[in-house]
Amino acid sequence: MKIAIAGKGGVGKTTISGTICRVLAQRGERVLAIDGDPNPNLSVVLGIDKNKPPHRSLSTDIIERVEDGKSWTFRVKMPFEEILSTFGQEAPDNVTLLIVGKPEQAGTGCMCGPHTVVRELIHSALTSENEATMVVDTEASLEHMKRGTSRYVDRMYMVVEPYYRSLEAAGRFAEMARQLGIKEVYAIANKVRNEEEADAIKEYCAKINLPIAVFVPFDENITAADLKGMSIMDFDKNSKAVQAIQQFVKSIN
Ligand SMILES: Nc1ncnc2c1ncn2[C@@H]1O[C@H](COP(=O)(O)OP(=O)(O)OP(=O)(O)O)[C@@H](O)[C@H]1O
Numbered sequence: 402m403k404i405a406i407a408g409k410g411g412v413g414k415t416t417i418s419g420t421i422c423r424v425l426a427q428r429g430e431r432v433l434a435i436d437g438d439p440n441p442n443l444s445v446v447l448g449i450d451k452n453k454p455p456h457r458s459l460s461t462d463i464i465e466r467v468e469d470g471k472s473w474t475f476r477v478k479m480p481f482e483e484i485l486s487t488f489g490q491e492a493p494d495n496v497t498l499l500i501v502g503k504p505e506q507a508g509t510g511c512m513c514g515p516h517t518v519v520r521e522l523i524h525s526a527l528t529s530e531n532e533a534t535m536v537v538d539t540e541a542s543l544e545h546m547k548r549g550t551s552r553y554v555d556r557m558y559m560v561v562e563p564y565y566r567s568l569e570a571a572g573r574f575a576e577m578a579r580q581l582g583i584k585e586v587y588a589i590a591n592k593v594r595n596e597e598e599a600d601a602i603k604e605y606c607a608k609i610n611l612p613i614a615v616f617v618p619f620d621e622n623i624t625a626a627d628l629k630g631m632s633i634m635d636f637d638k639n640s641k642a643v644q645a646i647q648q649f650v651k652s653i654n
C-alpha cells in the first residue's frame with residue numbers, strides 16, 4: 402500500500418506520517434517512510450537521533466528522461482532495491498527512511514526535479530518486488546499534486562485542523578487528488594480539543610464529501626516531545642494521540 406499525507410502548513414503532516422510509520426512497523430510491517438518535503442524533518446518524528454549528521458538524500462541524478470514517441474517521460478535509473486541500499490536510512494522499529502525533497506544546493510531554482518523524483522520513486526516501487534508500505538510526507542503546497550507526484554498512491558490523507566483555512570485548503574487538495582484519479586481520499590482531523598471542534602470538522606467535511614478517517618486529539622505530549630526533538634513514540638508511546646493513530650492503523654490493514 403502506498404499512502405500520501407497532505408495538508409496546509411503546520412497542520413501535523415510530519416507528526417502524523419512519522420507516527421503512522423512507527424505504529425505500522427511495530428505491527429510487523431515493512432515500512433518505507435518518504436520525506437518529500439524540501440525542508441525535510443521526518444527523521445526526528447521517526448526517532449532518528451537529531452544529532453546524527455544528515456543522511457544522503459535522493460537527488461535528480463537517479464532519474465533520466467526518456468523519449469516516449471512525441472513526448473518525454475522520466476524513469477528511475479537504478480533498481481528499487483539498490484535505491485534502498487544506497488539511500489535508505491534505518492530508523493527505530495525497522496522503518497527505512499528515504500529523503501527526497503531536499504534540493505542539493507540552495508538557489509538551484511525550481512523544485513520540479515525533486516517532485517519528479519518522488520513521483521517516479523513511487524512508480525518504481527510499484528513495479529518492483531518490494532512490498533513495503535510506503536508513507537509519503539509531502540510539503541505544504543499543491544506542488545506535489547500539480548506535478549502528479551501523488552498519481553501512483555493508493556490513498557491520500559488530508560490532515561486538517563479545526564480552523565476554517567485549513568479545512569478550506571483540504572477541500573482544494575482533495576479536489577485535485579480526485580482529478581489525479583486517486584480513488585481513496587480521506588481527512589485526518591488533527592489537534593482536536595473538544596466535541597465542538599470535532600463537530601465543526603465533521604460539518605465541513607460532510608459538505609465537501611470528504612470522509613474522516615480518524616480524529617487525533619490535541620496532545621500536550623506531542624508538543625513536549627517536539628520541544629525535545631524526540632519522536633512521540635519514544636517520549637510516551639501510550640499518549641492519547643498515539644492511541645488514536647493505533648486505532649486508525651488497525652482499521653486500514
Ligand atoms: N495532535 C497534536 N497535538 C499537539 N500538537 C501537535 C499535534 N500534531 C502536531 N502537533 C504540533 O504541530 C506542529 C506542526 O506539526 P508538523 O511539523 O507535524 O506539521 P506539518 O504539517 O508537517 O508542518 P509543515 O507544513 O511545516 O511541514 C508541531 O509543533 C507539532 O508538534
Ligand SMILES: [Mg+2]
Nearest residue numbers: 414415416438
Ligand atoms: Mg512537515
